[in-house]
Amino acid sequence: MRAALLQLTASDDPEANLPRTLAYVDEAAAEGADLILTPEVTNCVSSSREHQKAVLRPEPRDPTLSAMRAAAARHQRWILIGSLALRTADPQGRFANRSILIDPSGAIAARYDKIHMFDVDVSDTETFRESAAYRPGARATVAQTPWGGLGMTVCYDVRFGHLHRMLAQAGAVMLSVPAAFSPVTGAAHWEVLLRARAIETGCFVLAPAQTGQHEASVGRTRRTHGHSMVVAPWGEVLLDAGTHPGVHLCDIDLAEVEAARARVPAIHADRRWDGP
Numbered sequence: 001m002r003a004a005l006l007q008l009t010a011s012d013d014p015e016a017n018l019p020r021t022l023a024y025v026d027e028a029a030a031e032g033a034d035l036i037l038t039p040e041v042t043n044c045v046s047s048s049r050e051h052q053k054a055v056l057r058p059e060p061r062d063p064t065l066s067a068m069r070a071a072a073a074r075h076q077r078w079i080l081i082g083s084l085a086l087r088t089a090d091p092q093g094r095f096a097n098r099s100i101l102i103d104p105s106g107a108i109a110a111r112y113d114k115i116h117m118f119d120v121d122v123s124d125t126e127t128f129r130e131s132a133a134y135r136p137g138a139r140a141t142v143a144q145t146p147w148g149g150l151g152m153t154v155c156y157d158v159r160f161g162h163l164h165r166m167l168a169q170a171g172a173v174m175l176s177v178p179a180a181f182s183p184v185t186g187a188a189h190w191e192v193l194l195r196a197r198a199i200e201t202g203c204f205v206l207a208p209a210q211t212g213q214h215e216a217s218v219g220r221t222r223r224t225h226g227h228s229m230v231v232a233p234w235g236e237v238l239l240d241a242g243t244h245p246g247v248h249l250c251d252i253d254l255a256e257v258e259a260a261r262a263r264v265p266a267i268h269a270d271r272r273w274d275g276p
Contacts, residue, residue, distance in 0.1 A: 001147050004028035004036045005208040005228040005248045007241045011215040012046035014055055018064055022071055027247045029075035035145070037080040037208040038068075039228070040155045040180040041097070044085050045210060048219030049133050056095060058087045065100065073106030078145060082178020082208050083114065083154050085134075094135040099152050099178060101143045109144070112152035113137025116160055122184050130156070140167060147254050148173035151203070155179040158193045158207075161200060168201035168267045173257045175203045179225075180210040186225025191237065198231040202261040204252055205231040211243050233260035 006024045010017045021042060028036045043064040046052050059065060064084060072079045079102045086096045097114040115138065117131035140163060142149045151167030151174065158164075158177050167175060175197060181190050198205040211226025228241035230250040241248040261267065 001034050001252045001254060002032050003206055003230060003250050003252055004031065004033035005206065005230065005239065005241060005250070006036065006038045007209060007211050007226060007228045007245050007248060008039050008042065009212040009214060009245050010042060010045045010210060012044055012048070012051055012055070012217055012219075014043040014064060017043060018067055021064070022067060024247050025068070025071045025075070025079065028249070029077050031247065031249055033077065033249060035078045035080065035147075037082060037176060037178065037206055039082045039208045039210045040178045041083055041085050041210070042081055045180060045214040045222055045224075046085075046216060046219065047222060048216070051218040052085060052095060052133065053087075053093070056085050056087045059084075059098070062086060069102050069106040069108070072102040072104060076104040078103060080150075080152075080176055080178070082176070088135065090135045092135070095133055096137075097130075097134045097154060099154050099176065101145075101150065101152065110141055110150075110152065112141040112154070113139075114154035114157060115140070115163065116156045118156040122182055128182075140170075142167055142170045142172050148257070151175045153177050155181065158197060161197065164197045164201050164203070165267060168203055172201070172203055173254060175201065175205045177205055177207040178209070179207060180222075181225040183223050183225045186227065190225055190227060191229065191240075194229050194231050195235045195237065198233055199235040201267060202233045202257055202264070204233060204254070204257065205229070207231075209241075211245060233257050
């Protein structure tokens with residue numbers, strides 16, 4: 001299977017972001033990608049809730065989703081939109097951070113709403129309160145693909161190993177971790193967390209990422225870490241995209257999943273215990 005990870009530097013303008021994303025999808029399809037993956041918040045990177053209210057749409061009317069469904073059907077490819085920021089009917093007015101898998105007919109094959117909200121104080125100048133703008137999801141998802149189960153996660157979820165373990169035990173052979181990772185935590189933790197999730201589950205980890213300085217018409221700008229990655233089930237980094245936007249290809253042999261799990265069958269060796 002050939003995977004294409006699209007590394008983006010999205011702004012807070014969904015209309016401006018879409019043509020660039022579609023051009024990368026066309027390029028990935030021309031390069032023979034079977035599965036094309038985009039990062040977290042593919043449509044809009046914004047720190048302003050008021051701006052998001054003005055530009056975001058509910059899923060049925062989101063133009064990025066509509067265009068990506070059409071692209072999947074046109075190219076007859078699987079596309080994982082790492083996530084879209086979407087309006088919801090939440091009584092508090094919070095958005096969804098939703099990952100969407102599209103099949104080659106253009107139909108939506110699976111959805112996953114990010115469970116773990118990024119509420120952290122990285123430094124005196126870099127704080128995040130994702131839960132103020134986004135409602136957390138409550139259901140884990142393993143999507144069925146021609147290559148096996150795809151366990152869907154988003155960004156901060158990568159720090160919660162039990163979620164990925166449960167996805168693997170439920171049939172996932174691949175884990176998607178689309179992200180818009182902070183440069184500070186990215187430099188310290190991104191690679192080691194992705195490798196850990198691959199090793200402990202025996203899964204391929206596919207992690208398309210936002211990168212660089214994100215333009216903002218309203219509110220403060222953001223920087224993200226980049227380094228979209230593919231990690232093999234034994235923990236080898238097969239792809240590190242660095243910090244440049246673009247299409248990054250990686251050929252994957254799914255037989256490596258069974259081989260890694262045969263060597264260390266940890267996901268089937270759970271024991272119950274008392275305490276602490």
